[in-house]
Amino acid sequence: MFNFTLTYTDLYQLSMAQVYFLKGKTQEKAVFDYFFRKIPYQGGFAIFAGLHDFLELLENLSFSKEDIAYLKTQDFDESFVNYLADFRFSGKIRACQEGEVVFATSPILQVEATIIEAQLIETILLNLLNFQTLIATKASRIKLIAQEKTLLDFGLRRAQGPGGYYASKAAVIGGFDGTSNVSAGKDFNIPISGTMAHSFIQSYDSELEAFRDFATNRPKNCVLLVDTYDTLKSGVPHAISVAKEMEARGNRLLAIRLDSGDLAYFARKSRKLLDDAGLSYVKIAASNQLDEFVIKSLQEQNAPIDIYGVGTNLVIGKPDGALDGVYKLAFAAGKPRIKISESLAKTTIPHRKQVFRTYDEHGNFSGADVIAMEEEVHITQMNHPFEPYKNLKVEHFKQEPLLHVVMENGKKVNPSPSLQEIAAFRKQRLSLLPLEYKRFDNPHIYKVGISDALKQERDKLIRSHKN
């Protein structure tokens, strides 16, 4: 669908790369961390998504001939542009598994490559991972509430242009069952789903006739939209007539769809009409500005809705719209590196790292992840990353490293899991997260700390920069 090349980047990556190139630093090694600072939606967790799209792209990413010709028209040194013509990423990447439950501050992914390579891939890495993680997280929140109800993505028309393609995919990682987006369905093997538009009914002189044509032509896959003129006086009665005609032909109406008005009220009234007509097998689908909060309300009212179609609020990750994921230098030219900020919370954490998740005695997440030096194996105590006197003993917890090598020498080390496998992993991991982190209102804060060794290293670097 997309022809990404390495000009899908910010200019400054190229400007910096040119300086490194002209200074003879083409072999200088660097380590960058990818992490975010704020969990979206004021929530208690996020779902990491987009990794395998990114890795597959990265294996083949280069500058096209057209790119090179363009760069020669810009303010670059010709020898540098010629170097870019053969550029390929040949580094190493360690990352959490795609679908993992992740938290703020903690590195989700670490790139180890030449500093030129690491810079040139920064923008596309952030662009793809930030967005898919944002949407998978949104979808997983909706899934937590909708439970076993069917969830369909209807958002493409309001998506941020071609961003909608990845939104449909990330929604499945978060727990959606299908999408109306045919191209995403085709490319990612997602069940495609859809009903009919008001225009179909309007184009006929009679709603009944429109329903009838739809039912005879799509006997196995018929959902009738019942709110074009009057839901209870016209739409549902006509749907019932057509359902009876379908029964006479040995077919079954799948569902009706409500797309306006008070969905709880219309669902209950429609359910009654359908049941009274002996059509208890006909499902009810609902759409119209749904999000996790509207669905929570509908579920609490026991609205007899079987299928939720979610559009805009899902695919644009409303209200946040962006994950604030960043990519920060942790090591370069043989030394740990830091960026100082007036607030410790924005001071970066140096060094190659590992992240340990701790487990309680029941095998659930204990509520504490520890960022450690790469070579550490078991953590005794973790320290609050920004508040100097807070710490927590974690020695007694089972600990599991979260960062695994996913790319070596520019090649993926394993084949990509299927979308369904990623979704299953998300489901399994979320089941280990205690409820208090999943609630929408003031969720419990999952602790992310740093090991004693890493804290000493960071504080030493801060002191050396202060002098």
Next chain:
Amino acid sequence: MFNFTLTYTDLYQLSMAQVYFLKGKTQEKAVFDYFFRKIPYQGGFAIFAGLHDFLELLENLSFSKEDIAYLKTQDFDESFVNYLADFRFSGKIRACQEGEVVFATSPILQVEATIIEAQLIETILLNLLNFQTLIATKASRIKLIAQEKTLLDFGLRRAQGPGGYYASKAAVIGGFDGTSNVSAGKDFNIPISGTMAHSFIQSYDSELEAFRDFATNRPKNCVLLVDTYDTLKSGVPHAISVAKEMEARGNRLLAIRLDSGDLAYFARKSRKLLDDAGLSYVKIAASNQLDEFVIKSLQEQNAPIDIYGVGTNLVIGKPDGALDGVYKLAFAAGKPRIKISESLAKTTIPHRKQVFRTYDEHGNFSGADVIAMEEEVHITQMNHPFEPYKNLKVEHFKQEPLLHVVMENGKKVNPSPSLQEIAAFRKQRLSLLPLEYKRFDNPHIYKVGISDALKQERDKLIRSHKN
């Protein structure tokens, strides 16, 4: 950059098209309106964008062989899928000019084609036009405040995946001067711009040395980021040293960039340090979570900032994130068509239409657009579209039709204007919009009404559906 094909659509478009096809309605004509219901950002206007990208795509849009093979695996009739293999859009489109100042309710674009054609292009039309209009509108709001200051788009890393490509372009329509997004710069001929990242400085043992390398290697295009360690004690003094060294070589430091802290405070302090060093030509660029409101505050404080770099809030159209543009059937099978809703505001307006903009005696927009029947030429009175007893005489105003034929028989009737021409048109049109519609707080509401003739037609259709 993108290989859009006609599977970039919602499944229901294909489901409905199959019914039309199997019912022999391949020649049935329909007319659809594209319009939005709510101006984004609680603003007083929107800027129409994305038209020419859409038209260029549409001229060549088809199903690929891979698409056809995929559709044959889904629940479709084989004769219908074979029909799709040769499908091309051959209809007519009338639209406002790209860059036009537009308002809610009023059709911005009208598609007249076979109903199958009109349905199959709906999703991609909405997807592209909604998003670019959202971003061009955001950018134009920022431009209104920033006036002659330089505006740069730095948003790609936080954009909604590949949506960022079009965001960078739409920003220019709205008034931005350049982008960090190299691929958009290349494809749309936008000046590319950028500075350096904190990582560049961190990768050196000394900030001064990092600045020096950057300056010697990019003598014509050097902007130094001064907040990695300590803006006033380290960053700016080092930048001054390097600027002096550049002067000695006959070069000039372009600017410094501030990316954290209180931008007004640091800009003023930095300006003083630069001026005292005889470097009044060195500009100050600022970035970090900017939007039209932060820039308004900085401007009101007379912060000495010359260049604003705007990222996330621009490219995701924060806080709205989506324009609620819709595509509604107005005419089909030789008859005007309507969708009734419980509220008149969501009842659609039938018929082929024209939109007239009215001008006051100074040649400015008078604050009233009239939606009329296509064949009307001058409007006497306009009626509030939803409130039955409100009307306004407009006979005395100069009136200008806004919808022009842009595509005929599936081909564009004119070559696409350049991005710079579209931006110039936006600028000229916005200059005709009185100030009270441009303010951010409770802007005056631009009136959009319907002509007497159109009102009569709509009310007649509503009555006939009520019976």
